[in-house]
Amino acid sequence: MKRRLQASSNEVALTGAPQNPKKPGRPQNPVPQGNFAADSDEVVPQYDSRGDDIPQPEPPPEILSPQTPGLIHIEPDSETESPAPSGRRAARAAATQALYEADSIGHPADLALRQVVERDGLADDLLEFATTLVESVEANRLTLDERIAVLAPARPVARIDRVDRIILRLALAELSFEGDDQAPPAVIANEAVEIAKLYGSETSPRFINGVLGTVLR
Template sequence: MSRRVARQVAFQTLFQIDVGNCDVEEALQQRLADAVLDEANEQYVNEVVRGVYAYRAALDAQINDVSTGWRADRIGAVERSILRLAIYEIVFRDDVPVPVSVNEAVELAKRFGDDDAPRFINGVLGTVVRDGGFA
């Protein structure tokens, strides 16, 4: 399976944790049991979900800093989960090129977000990239 599918599984897991207020390990176990991923992509999902969860406060602070007029807790859960995932990749994952992180986040927004989500996600991530990651 592709990294795109793994990224979607990671997004869905993060969304489930955010909306369902469920345990990270429980959500990971459930999502990975339902997914068909090779070992490398399963490891990616585990690392990204745990990393986003560990740095959630810092990621949300970054979202607050760059999304003019919006706070992370006021952004829809879909968009918030996508932004957390993408910013985590941009800042912490050397194996994912920045343009790929941005493009994949926009694609997730097209698939799971509302009509304005792709433009919003692209704008926020563009600012993060321009500002060089964490403020």
């Protein structure tokens, strides 16, 4: 979530008569156009010769630095703090972040996953599950994108939000797994929606639910 720097709310009171009044008929010096307060980085509000505020340009948005060098950290897209994912959802969240970095800047997904795990921690069995998810998506990306194109024909895959696209790839890859410990399809779809709530936009959960709902019909 990008944050904007807040301008100072302090005001400067222009009171009192000048110490050295000018003779009648001579123009008055304008009020100084602003300065930095002593021993402070705070900017004193600026005024023109009539004492009116001079419009100030808005500061640029603050850029959030990655928490780990070379690693993109996806901040939860919510103003309220959500509990950290646990269990297999934590593994799916780690896979989402690793694939996001791989898709964004071309870092190897396995290296990105190791960095995520070093930062957030993950039990060995969950790391194995996350690794399987990442490897499956990387090995079958074209096939997964072709299936997404069929399931969401109104929106070209390249124009789907990156986080949404990654969540769909992960869910479709997991739906293809086989084994006794395989989660039911409805659970996989629901988990994808929950990951979308955590990392996607306001419209992500409904979009993910609609696409995967088509698979479950």
